[in-house]
Amino acid sequence: MSSIRLDRSLRRSVSVQLYMALRDKILSGALGAGDRLPATRVLAREIGVSRTTVIDAIDRLVSEGMLVSRIGAGTFVSETLENQSLVAAPRQASGSAGRQPRLSYVISEAQTGFAHRSWLPHKPRAFTTALPALDAFPMAHWSRLSARHLRGARSDVMGYGQPKGLAALRRAIATHLGALKGIRCHPEQVFVTSGAQHAFSLIGRLFLNPGDRVWMENPGASGARNALLSEGAEMVPVAVDDEGLVVADGLAKAPHFRLAFVTPSHQQPLGHVMSLPRRLELLQAAEKAQALIIEDDYDGEFYFGNAPGPALHSIDANGRVLYVGTFSKSLFPSLRLGFVLVPDRMVDNFDKMFDTWASGPSTMTQAVVAEFMDEGHFATHIRLMRQLYKARHEALQDAARTLPDSIRLHKTTSGFHTPAFLEAGFSETDIVQQARHAGVTLAPLGRYCLSPNPQSGLVFGFGCATPEDITWGISVLRDLPALRSCDARKLV
Numbered sequence: 001m002s003s004i005r006l007d008r009s010l011r012r013s014v015s016v017q018l019y020m021a022l023r024d025k026i027l028s029g030a031l032g033a034g035d036r037l038p039a040t041r042v043l044a045r046e047i048g049v050s051r052t053t054v055i056d057a058i059d060r061l062v063s064e065g066m067l068v069s070r071i072g073a074g075t076f077v078s079e080t081l082e083n084q085s086l087v088a089a090p091r092q093a094s095g096s097a098g099r100q101p102r103l104s105y106v107i108s109e110a111q112t113g114f115a116h117r118s119w120l121p122h123k124p125r126a127f128t129t130a131l132p133a134l135d136a137f138p139m140a141h142w143s144r145l146s147a148r149h150l151r152g153a154r155s156d157v158m159g160y161g162q163p164k165g166l167a168a169l170r171r172a173i174a175t176h177l178g179a180l181k182g183i184r185c186h187p188e189q190v191f192v193t194s195g196a197q198h199a200f201s202l203i204g205r206l207f208l209n210p211g212d213r214v215w216m217e218n219p220g221a222s223g224a225r226n227a228l229l230s231e232g233a234e235m236v237p238v239a240v241d242d243e244g245l246v247v248a249d250g251l252a253k254a255p256h257f258r259l260a261f262v263t264p265s266h267q268q269p270l271g272h273v274m275s276l277p278r279r280l281e282l283l284q285a286a287e288k289a290q291a292l293i294i295e296d297d298y299d300g301e302f303y304f305g306n307a308p309g310p311a312l313h314s315i316d317a318n319g320r321v322l323y324v325g326t327f328s329k330s331l332f333p334s335l336r337l338g339f340v341l342v343p344d345r346m347v348d349n350f351d352k353m354f355d356t357w358a359s360g361p362s363t364m365t366q367a368v369v370a371e372f373m374d375e376g377h378f379a380t381h382i383r384l385m386r387q388l389y390k391a392r393h394e395a396l397q398d399a400a401r402t403l404p405d406s407i408r409l410h411k412t413t414s415g416f417h418t419p420a421f422l423e424a425g426f427s428e429t430d431i432v433q434q435a436r437h438a439g440v441t442l443a444p445l446g447r448y449c450l451s452p453n454p455q456s457g458l459v460f461g462f463g464c465a466t467p468e469d470i471t472w473g474i475s476v477l478r479d480l481p482a483l484r485s486c487d488a489r490k491l492v
Contacts, residue, residue: 001038001046014049019057026066026077033082037067037075106210110229115222116447124464126473128441129269129417131464132329133388141377145368161363163354165192165339169366172373173325173339180301180382183314183323185341191350192339194361196298196326199340200224203322204231204259206353207292212258215250219448221268224261224296233259237450240267244274247281260286260293265300265308269448269459270419271412276309283312286320293321299329301382304390305413319343327369329416330382337361337369389416395467396460399474404483409460416463419445422456430482431458438476 004021006014025031044051061067069075149157170187177183193199210232218237238250245262264274286293295312313323323341342350400409406423428444435442445457
């Protein structure tokens, strides 16, 4: 036992470390079935710990059945472990087929088409996408409301809560959608989810059979793509132009589609707003195909130009649009809070799903957000963020004028990201990698593409970056070798 080494600098207690060390010796076969352990005093002296520490560790193993204590005889490794193969097999190389678990047929097929998703830094910096202005969040109001609920009845914040979401939050969401989006709805149509990704997965699970064809904007939202692929969908890349999803392209490729995924208020990642004629064309195509539409309105509140066109859900006369919203962009990502607004004819289907197996986010989180909305803080925050994002977008446009002519930054009218398009000869990968090494985060446009896109580019997030961060980030990009090399080729 003298080989056991304990580290008192760890947060894990010495007693737990000893328990884990003895357990590992048993599982590895170093201590075999029937072997007697040294007396606790002897073991304590060998290892350099108190006898109480040893007794605590041994008691844990006795309670688990790995050790047996016999009065007057000592402590022994349980005979139950005899002839049991507990020794781990030799570790094989990563990716070895013999060590891989059997996956479901659906996931095995889906993972070949998964879009790559990079970890996004939780700390704001230029030009991280999908991260709102955390520095401008009204933390004082949020802290006050959180404390109020923590001081209230424990059952209100610690219980399971209502399956489809806290009633107060569903009412607040319905009121917000009516006031901001002009969507006529009632709270029973609102189902609270653990973020938008959860909503996409639930929709796919409820309505898709393996092999069902889904129109996907190309380029489009990679998270939604992966969620629907995981439910067995066959993704159909549909082109996007200045008016949004090209319905004619979708009909040419898959006229009998089951589902269409769109971001009409602020196309992800190109930033286009879907025109009203295109919205009506999409609704007509869905009705003819008896298909459904997911309307992902991930940052539609933050328009700083003209207000976007009406929500698809608000002009849908046939109950085909499922409207998905998220608080990750309007408040902050770690909430993991979203919702889906469903047509009246689907309420019973969603009720059954949530009543039987679907579970939502923390009741405490829902309660705080509901009161945050009811007290008017949410509406105020949205108004302030529109002004802030407009200012940061203008700062980005001003700074970008110093970039070479071969990179063209697109102007947007809402949200907190915008694309930049590259001339031929630029490498998205090289630029992104060199920028990352210099401390700047960029997303390549190709990451969002289901099929190859002739236009190469980058996506700039500006919501979480201060004007100073933006100016610094542009100065870094201006000096990247990948950009200079392109300029050099133009001079040859």
